[in-house]
Amino acid sequence: MNKQPKYLPIDITFKDLKYTVATKNGDKVILNNIEGICKSGEITAILGSSGAGKTSLLNGLCQRLQVDQNHRLEGSILANQKKYTSKSFPNFASYVMQDDILPETLTVRECISFAADFKIKGSKEEKEKKVDEVIKTLKLERCQNTLIGGNFIKGVSGGERKRTSIGFELVSNPQVIFLDEPTSGLDSFTAYILINELREYAHNTRKTVIFTIHQPSTDIWQMFDRIILMIHGQIIYQGPGREQILNYFSKNSFVCPHNSNPGDYFLSIMHSESSTNVQNFPTYLENYQQQLQGLVHQEIEQSNVSDLEKRQQVLNIFQQIPLIIKRCLKINFRNPILVKSRTIQSIIMATYIGLIWFQLPDGKNDPTNIVDVQNRAGLIYFLSVSVFMESVNPCVLTFPVDKATFLREENAKLYGQFAYFTGKFLVDILSNLPLPILDTLIAYFMTGLRLETGAFFFYLITMIIMSITGVSVGYFVGTLFKDANTSMSMMPMIVIPFMLFSGFYKNRSDYASWIGWVEYLSPFKYAFQALCINEFEVTYFIPNPIKSYNFEFSKGEALGLLIVYMIIVSMIAFFLLSIFKKKLQ
Ligand SMILES: Nc1ncnc2c1ncn2[C@@H]1O[C@H](COP(=O)(O)OP(=O)(O)OP(=O)(O)O)[C@@H](O)[C@H]1O
Numbered sequence: 001m002n003k004q005p006k007y008l009p010i011d012i013t014f015k016d017l018k019y020t021v022a023t024k025n026g027d028k029v030i031l032n033n034i035e036g037i038c039k040s041g042e043i044t045a046i047l048g049s050s051g052a053g054k055t056s057l058l059n060g061l062c063q064r065l066q067v068d069q070n071h072r073l074e075g076s077i078l079a080n081q082k083k084y085t086s087k088s089f090p091n092f093a094s095y096v097m098q099d100d101i102l103p104e105t106l107t108v109r110e111c112i113s114f115a116a117d118f119k120i121k122g123s124k125e126e127k128e129k130k131v132d133e134v135i136k137t138l139k140l141e142r143c144q145n146t147l148i149g150g151n152f153i154k155g156v157s158g159g160e161r162k163r164t165s166i167g168f169e170l171v172s173n174p175q176v177i178f179l180d181e182p183t184s185g186l187d188s189f190t191a192y193i194l195i196n197e198l199r200e201y202a203h204n205t206r207k208t209v210i211f212t213i214h215q216p217s218t219d220i221w222q223m224f225d226r227i228i229l230m231i232h233g234q235i236i237y238q239g240p241g242r243e244q245i246l247n248y249f250s251k252n253s254f255v256c257p258h259n260s261n262p263g264d265y266f267l268s269i270m271h272s273e274s275s276t277n278v279q280n281f282p283t284y285l286e287n288y289q290q291q292l293q294g295l296v297h298q299e300i301e302q303s304n305v306s307d308l309e310k311r312q313q314v315l316n317i318f319q320q321i322p323l324i325i326k327r328c329l330k331i332n333f334r335n336p337i338l339v340k341s342r343t344i345q346s347i348i349m350a351t352y353i354g355l356i357w358f359q360l361p362d363g364k365n366d367p368t369n370i371v372d373v374q375n376r377a378g379l380i381y382f383l384s385v386s387v388f389m390e391s392v393n394p395c396v397l398t399f400p401v402d403k404a405t406f407l408r409e410e411n412a413k414l415y416g417q418f419a420y421f422t423g424k425f426l427v428d429i430l431s432n433l434p435l436p437i438l439d440t441l442i443a444y445f446m447t448g449l450r451l452e453t454g455a456f457f458f459y460l461i462t463m464i465i466m467s468i469t470g471v472s473v474g475y476f477v478g479t480l481f482k483d484a485n486t487s488m489s490m491m492p493m494i495v496i497p498f499m500l501f502s503g504f505y506k507n508r509s510d511y512a513s514w515i516g517w518v519e520y521l522s523p524f525k526y527a528f529q530a531l532c533i534n535e536f537e538v539t540y541f542i543p544n545p546i547k548s549y550n551f552e553f554s555k556g557e558a559l560g561l562l563i564v565y566m567i568i569v570s571m572i573a574f575f576l577l578s579i580f581k582k583k584l585q
Contacts (some may be wrong), residue, residue, distance in 0.1 A: 008080065008208040010039030010092055010175040012061055019056055019233075030056045032233040033075070037299050039226065040175070043195070043202050044208040045216070047263070049271035050231035054212040055180060056336070057230065061210065062086075062095045062178050063541035071397035079176065080306045090413035091311045094169035095178035098184060100161045101404045102168070104150035105334035106327070108140050110494045111148065112167045119172035120415040121314050134171045138163040138197055146584050152337060159190035163197070166276050169412070170201070179211035197222050204378065216263040231270050236284040238296055248284020252287045254280075285585035313413070320415040322429060324423030325414045332431045338394060343434065346390060350439040353383065354446025361538035362448065380535055381448055381504040384527040387439055387472040391432045398489055400484045407581065417581070421574050427496045436463035450535050458534045462527060462559055469523045470568040475573035477582060503529065509550040525564055530558035 019031040032055050038061075046054045060077060061067045065084040067073045076083060089095075102111050112134055116127045117415070128201040135144050140163055148164065149155010156164065162182060169177060183191035195216075202209040202225070216224075224241035237245060246256055246328040249266075272278055315323070332338050335356060357379040361372045370447045404419050440460045449459065477494060481487040500506070502524030511519065518523050531557035553561065 007015070008175065008305060008306045009308070010208055010306075010308075011040055012038040012062065012176060012208060012210065012279070012298045013078045013303050014057075015078075015259070015300065016540070017057075017060060017077065017301050018072075018074040019060060020072045020074075022070040030062060030233050034233070034235050034294060035075075035293075035300060036228060036235060036238050037209045037303055038208055038228075039208040040201055040304065042206045042225035043199050043211070043223065044228060045224040046212045046228040046230065047216075047266065047449050048211070048212075049267060051272075052270070053233040054230055055216040056211065057228075058178055062093070063089050064095070079308055080304045082308050088310075090131050090411070092174060092308055093178065095174065095582075096165050096177065096179040096182060097408065098182075100165040101408050102148045102161065102164060103327070103331045103405065104148050104153055104155065105331050107145050107147055108156060108164045108167075109135065109144040110327075110330070111164050113169050113321070114323070114327055115168045115412075115414065116171045117565070118315060118320065130171055130173075130278060131213065131385075131530075133165045134233070135417075137170070137201060138167050139193070140164065146335075152335075157190075157327040159194060161351065162186065164195060166194075167197075168169075170414075175580070176208040179209070181212050181214060182211060182218070189331055190292040192217065192219050195220050199225070203211060206496070215267065218261045220265045227552070229266060229270065230286065231272070231281055232351045234285060236281075236288050237292065239292060240528040245341045248291070252291075254281075260449045261427050274348055289435065304317060311410065311413075314414075317416065317419050320419040321423045323568065324415065324420055325427055328427035329423050329430075337496065338398075338431065342390070342394065345440065346435045346438050349386060349390075350442035351446070353379070353386065353443045356547060357443075357447040359446070359448040362450075363542075367540045367542045369541075373541050376449075376535065377504065377532060378450075379525070380531045381502065381528050382441070383443060384524060384531060385464070385465050385467050385499065387436045388473075388523065388527075389472030390435050390439075391428075391467045391493070392474040392477075392491070395428060396477050397484050399475055399478025399480065400487055403478065403577070417574070417578055420579065425475070425570065427451050429468050432467050433464065434469060436460070436467040439463065450538065452538070455534050458559075459531060462534070465559065465562050465566060466523065466527045467529075469562060469569070471575060472566050473523070476569050476576070479573045479576040485552050499524055502527075503549060505552070507548070507550060508552075523562060526553075526558045526562035526565060529553055530555045530562065541577060 008063055015035045017031050017034050017214060021028045021030060046057060048054050060073065063077065063084065065073055078084070084092075106114070109131065113131050116131050120130055135141055140160060143156050143160045143524050147153055147155045148161060153386075157160070160187070166177075166179070166182070179198075182194060186194065196210075198209045222242060226239065227233055227237065227241045227245055229237040238249065239245065239248070246262060249256065254269055256262050269277055269280065282519070294328075302426065332469065355549070357375060360376050360379065361369065363372060365371065366372065373483065403425065406417075409415065410417060410420065422463075437460065440463050444459060447564065449457075473495070477487050477491050481490055497518060501511070501519040501522040503519065504524070507515075508519060529549075529551045532549060533546055533551060536544055537555070540546070
C-alpha cells in the first residue's frame with residue numbers, strides 16, 4: 001500500500017458561495033454565488049474596493065462567518081474537495097488576524113515557543129529546532145529575544161510584530177495559512193519583505209497562502225501568483241497575476257497605463273464611487289463569466305483530492321495547565337504596572353490607613369465610647385473594601401485583553417477553556433497574594449487591631465479570600481463586557497450596590513423586604529461579618545458591638561460563605577466566557 005506523504009498540499013475551493021444578511025431594509029447579499037480556487041504552492045491575493053466582500057470571503061473560507069437566523073451561508077467550502085468546519089479547520093489551516101494579539105511582556109521567541117509547545121509533538125530539542133526554523137524563515141533572528149512591547153514597554157517594530165504573529169501560526173506547520181490584511185500598518189519595504197517571505201514559504205513547502213490586501217505596491221503586486229478581484233460580493237477576475245491579468249484586462253479594453261502601479265489601476269476601475277466604473281461593472285462580470293468562469297470551474301474539478309488529516313491535541317489538559325501557568329507568570333511578573341506599582345501602591349495605602357486609624361483605643365479605658373467602636377468598625381470595613389479593590393481593578397483592566405489572546409489561541413486549538421481559565425486564575429491569585437499579606441502586616445499592627453495570634457491569622461485568611469474574591473469578580477465583569485473601558489465604567493454599577501448591602505452603612509435588620517435579598521450577593525457582607533466578629537468577640541466595649549449589627553452567621557460561617565461566593569462567581573465567569581466565546585470570535 002502506498003504511504004501518503006506526511007503533509008498533503010491542499011487546494012481550497014468554494015462553489016455557489018452565497019452569504020446573505022438580513023437587515024432592516026431587507027436581505028443584503030454580501031457574497032453572491034461565487035466560486036473559486038486557491039491553489040497549493042501559491043500565494044493568492046484577494047483584492048477589491050472597500051466593501052467589496054474581501055474579508056467576508058476570507059472569513060467564509062476560514063469558517064469564521066457568523067451563521068444564524070439573520071446570517072445565511074450557502075454553498076460549499078472545500079479543502080482538497082472535502083468539507084471542513086470551524087472545528088476541523090485548525091487541523092490543516094491557520095488564520096492570522098489583522099490585529100496582532102501578542103502578550104507585551106514576552107519575547108518574540110517565547111511567543112513562538114509557546115505555540116510550539118502546544119502544537120508540535122516531540123522532544124524539547126525538536127520543538128526548539130522548529131522554532132529556530134520559523135524564526136529563520138521569517139527573518140526574526142535579530143529580534144528574537146526582544147520583548148513584543150506595547151504601551152508601557154518599548155518593543156519590536158510593527159513588521160516584526162506581524163511576523164511574530166505569523167510565526168506563531170507557522171510553527172504548527174499548517175498546510176494552509178489565511179491572513180487578513182497582513183501588510184496593513186507596515187511601510188512599503190517591510191510589507192514587501194513580508195509578502196516575499198510568505199511567497200517563499202508557499203513555493204518552498206507547497207503550502208497554500210491566502211490573504212486580503214489593500215493597495216499593494218508594484219513590487220508586491222508582481223509577487224502574487226494568483227489574484228481574485230471582487231466588486232459587490234462578486235468576482236470579476238481570478239487567475240494568475242503578473243502579465244496574465246494585465247493581458248486579460250487589456251484584451252477587454254481596460255489597459256493599465258504604462259509605468260503605473262497595476263494594483264492602483266485595478267482599484268481605480270473597481271471602486272464604486274465613479275459612475276463610469278459602475279456602468280462598467282456589468283461588462284467586467286460578463287467578461288468574467290464568458291472568458292474565465294469555465295476555466296475556473298475546470299480548475300476546481302481538477303483540484304487536489306485527499307482526506308484531511310486529523311490532528312490530535314499534542315498535550316492533555318494536565319500538561320497544558322503548567323505551560324499556561326508558566327506563561328501567565330512571566331506575563332504578570334514582567335509587567336512593571338502589575339508588580340512594582342501595585343506593590344508600592346499597596347504599601348502606601350496600608351501606611352495611609354495605619355496613620356489615619358493609628359493605634360485605636362481598645363475600650364479598656366473607656367468601654368462605652370461609641371466613637372471608638374465606630375472608628376474600629378469603619379476601619380475593618382474599609383480594609384476589606386481596599387483589599388478587594390486592589391485585586392478587582394487590575395483584573396477588570398487586563399482580563400478583556402487576555403480574553404482576546406485566549407479566543408485566538410483557543411480558536412487555533414492550542415488548549416481548551418478549562419485549562420486556560422484554571423491556569424490564569426491560579427496565577428492571578430498567586431500574583432495578588434503578596435498584597436493582602438503586605439496590607440495586613442502594615443495596617444493590622446499600626447492601627448492596633450486585636451493582638452491575639454488566632455485573631456490575627458483569621459483576619460489574614462479573610463483578607464486573602466477577599467482578595468481572591470476580587471479576582472473572581474474581576475473575571476466576571478471582564479467577561480461580561482467586550483473591552484476594558486466598558487468593563488471599568490460598568491464596574492461601579494455592579495460593585496457599589498454590593499457595598500451598600502454590606503451591613504456597615506445600613507443595619508441589616510432595617511433593609512426593606514423587597515430588596516433585602518441583595519445582601520446575599522454582597523461579598524462585603526460576608527467579609528465584614530467575619531472580620532467584625534473576629535475583632536469584637538473578645539472586647540472591652542460595652543455593650544458588645546456585634547449585637548447591634550444583627551449578624552446572622554458565626555465568623556467561621558461568614559468566612560465559609562465568602563469562599564463559596566468566590567467559587568460560585570468564578571464558575572459563573574467561566575460559563576459566561578463559554579457562552580460569549582462564540583459571539584466574540
Ligand atoms: N454582518 C454583517 N451585517 C451587515 N452587513 C455586513 C456584515 N458583514 C459585512 N457586511 C457588509 O458587506 C460588505 C462587505 O464587507 P467586507 O468586510 O467583506 O468588505 P471588504 O471588502 O473586506 O471591505 P474593507 O476593505 O473596507 O474591509 C460591506 O458593505 C459590509 O458593510
